Amino acid sequence: MASTMRSVIEEAPPPAAQDLEKQLALAANFTRKHAIASIYHAGSGHPGGALSCADLLACLFGAELNFWPNAIDEPHRDRFVLSKGHAAPALYAVAAHYGFCDAKAALSLRKLNSKFQGHPHVLDLPWVETSTGSLGQGFSVALGMAMGLKLQQSKARVYAMLGDGELQEGEVWEAAMCAAHHRLDNLCVVIDYNKLQSDNLNSAIMRLEPLAAKWRAFDWAIAEIDGHDIPEILRTFRRAGATHGRPSVVIANTVKGKGVKYMENIPTWHGSVKLSREQAEDALRQLGARGDEIAELLNV
Amino acid sequence: MSNPALIANSDSLREAFGKTLSSLGDEFPNVVVLDADIAGGTGVHHFRKSHPERMLQFGIAEQNMMAAAGGLAATGLIPIVTTFAVFCLRAVEQARLSIAYTRRNAKIVASHPGLDVGPDGGSAQALEDLAAFRAIPGMTVISPADPAEMSQATRAILEFEGPVYMRTGRSPSRRIFGDDHVFEIGKGQIVRDGMDVTIVACGVEVARALDAADLLAEEKISARVVNMATIKPIDDALLAKCAAETGCFVTAEDHNIHGGLGSAVAESLAQSTPCPIEFVGVRDQFGASGEPEELAQHYGLTAPFIAQAARDAIARKKKSRKKG
Numbered sequence: 001m002a003s004t005m006r007s008v009i010e011e012a013p014p015p016a017a018q019d020l021e022k023q024l025a026l027a028a029n030f031t032r033k034h035a036i037a038s039i040y041h042a043g044s045g046h047p048g049g050a051l052s053c054a055d056l057l058a059c060l061f062g063a064e065l066n067f068w069p070n071a072i073d074e075p076h077r078d079r080f081v082l083s084k085g086h087a088a089p090a091l092y093a094v095a096a097h098y099g100f101c102d103a104k105a106a107l108s109l110r111k112l113n114s115k116f117q118g119h120p121h122v123l124d125l126p127w128v129e130t131s132t133g134s135l136g137q138g139f140s141v142a143l144g145m146a147m148g149l150k151l152q153q154s155k156a157r158v159y160a161m162l163g164d165g166e167l168q169e170g171e172v173w174e175a176a177m178c179a180a181h182h183r184l185d186n187l188c189v190v191i192d193y194n195k196l197q198s199d200n201l202n203s204a205i206m207r208l209e210p211l212a213a214k215w216r217a218f219d220w221a222i223a224e225i226d227g228h229d230i231p232e233i234l235r236t237f238r239r240a241g242a243t244h245g246r247p248s249v250v251i252a253n254t255v256k257g258k259g260v261k262y263m264e265n266i267p268t269w270h271g272s273v274k275l276s277r278e279q280a281e282d283a284l285r286q287l288g289a290r291g292d293e294i295a296e297l298l299n300v
Numbered sequence: 301m302s303n304p305a306l307i308a309n310s311d312s313l314r315e316a317f318g319k320t321l322s323s324l325g326d327e328f329p330n331v332v333v334l335d336a337d338i339a340g341g342t343g344v345h346h347f348r349k350s351h352p353e354r355m356l357q358f359g360i361a362e363q364n365m366m367a368a369a370g371g372l373a374a375t376g377l378i379p380i381v382t383t384f385a386v387f388c389l390r391a392v393e394q395a396r397l398s399i400a401y402t403r404r405n406a407k408i409v410a411s412h413p414g415l416d417v418g419p420d421g422g423s424a425q426a427l428e429d430l431a432a433f434r435a436i437p438g439m440t441v442i443s444p445a446d447p448a449e450m451s452q453a454t455r456a457i458l459e460f461e462g463p464v465y466m467r468t469g470r471s472p473s474r475r476i477f478g479d480d481h482v483f484e485i486g487k488g489q490i491v492r493d494g495m496d497v498t499i500v501a502c503g504v505e506v507a508r509a510l511d512a513a514d515l516l517a518e519e520k521i522s523a524r525v526v527n528m529a530t531i532k533p534i535d536d537a538l539l540a541k542c543a544a545e546t547g548c549f550v551t552a553e554d555h556n557i558h559g560g561l562g563s564a565v566a567e568s569l570a571q572s573t574p575c576p577i578e579f580v581g582v583r584d585q586f587g588a589s590g591e592p593e594e595l596a597q598h599y600g601l602t603a604p605f606i607a608q609a610a611r612d613a614i615a616r617k618k619k620s621r622k623k624g
Binding site for chain 2: 075079121122123129130131132133134136137140141142143144145146147148149151152154170171174175177178181
C-alpha cells in the first residue's frame, strides 16, 4: 500500500546520488530529443506518451535495472517490458543512450527494413524482452517472466511499463489478480499516468479513478509519485524492490508531451502524428537543443 | 502411467495426452503446465498429480494465461497452455503476438474441439480453431487421430522447438494405430490403400473415413485413407502423390469447411496437382447440443456422408477426364 511503502524511513542518499540524478536527467533529456527526432524522420509516431515516460525510462535503464548491453542474455538479468509499446521511440532512445543500440540507426524508426519498428519487436532487437503493441499483453508476458524466474530460483526482477489508457484492457486486470494470487514480489508495474489517451482524457473515454484504490483492492503494494521527479522515482523503485509477498505498482503522475509546451496535455499529440520541420525544431529547442545538435538530429 | 500400451488404451485423446505428459514430466524438466481451472477436463490433472510444483494456475482468465506463456518461455521453460479449444479462440491474439510473433517455444493444447464436445452445445464447440491458428505465421497445427498417436504427438511437440497448437478430444476415441505407429510432425500416412479416391482426414474423422472406405469397398470402390494429423505444415508431397495415383479427394474434419484441413489440402493441391475435392465438415454453421455421434450424423460428418462425397468426387473426376 502507498502508506506502508511511504512509511519506510528514507535512507540517506549515497554520496554519488546527486551525480547520478544529474546523469539520469541528461538521459531523460536525450530520450525526449531523440524520440522527437525519430518521429520527425518517420513522419508518424506517438510523441505525447514518449515524452511523458522519459524520466521513468531513464531511471530504469540508468539506475534500477540490473541489465547491461554486454550481457543481454544473462539469465539472471532484470527484465523490462514496455507494455505501452507505442512509446517505442522513447525506449529506443533511452536504450541508445545506455549502449543497447546505435542512436543514429534508431532514427530509422518505422521505415521499411529498419529494426526499429513502430512497436518494439524482440526478433529485430534482441535487447527488447518481448514484442509489444497490443495493449495489455506486455503485462501478462512480464508476469510470465516473473513466474518463470521465481520457479528457477532467480533473484532477477521484472518491470512492466503500462499506459493509463491500457488499463482499460480486461487482460490487465486478469494479470493484476494473477500476480497478487501468486505473490509475485519480483514484479513491478509502472503506470505512466498522463491522464490522456488516443482520443481524449481518460476520464472522458473510460474513467480509471479511483485508480490507487483499484490496485489496492487487487492486493498490490502501491506508490503514487511524481513521474518527473527523479529522486522520488529512484526512492520508490528501491522500496518496490524491498516489497515481500506482493507485487508492486508505481502510479507515476506524468504530463503527456512533457517538455514541449505545445504538446503538453493536448490529446492530439498522442499520435500517430506527422511533425513538420518547424515543429520538430521548436520542440528540440524547448528541450534545450542548440543549432548544431538540432541539425545533427534532423539532417540525417 | 508410463506404459505406452496403457496410454494408448485411454478412452479419450485428452486422457492420452494428460497421461503421456505426466509420464514425460521427469524427462522434460523445463515443462510447466498452465491451467485455467479445467485440469480435469483437459487431462492435465494427471500432470498435476505427478508434478504439482510445475502446475501453474491462472484461474478463468485465458488471455492472461496465453500471453504469460510467452513470458515463461522467454525464461527458458516450455509452457503448455491447456484449455478448451473454444477458449483458445478467445486468446488468439495473445497467441499471435506473445507466442508466435515472438517465436516462443510454447505449446497450446486444446481439448473439447468441434462437435465432439457434444451436449454442452454450440457455444462450446470450436469449429473455427484450426482456421484461426493455421493463419498465424510460424504456428504448427496438429490434430491426432487416436490415443496411440496422441501419445506420440505429445512427445513430438515437446521435442520440437517452436509454437504449436494441438487439438485433443473429449469423447471416447477408437483405437486406430498399433503401438508401433510413428508420428512425425509434418507427415501424413496412408492408413488404408486404395486407387479410386483419397480421403484425407484428421482427428475423430479418421475413424469415420476408415468406415467410409469399408462402405465404398462393398461397391467395389477402392478408397485410400490418409491420416493428416499435421494440418500445418501440410504434407504437400504425400498429397501430390495421392493426386497422381487416385486423381480425386475427399477431406473430412470436425471443423468448419472454411479454413481448416479441407482448405489446407485444397491450397496445396491447387498449386501442385489440381483435381476434384469434396469437403466433409460443418458447412459454415454453429453446433448444437446432442451426443457426438448424433451431432456428427446431423451435421453430415459420419461415414455415409464421407462415402457419398467420395462417389461425388469420383464422378467429377470421370466427367473431367471425358472432357479431357
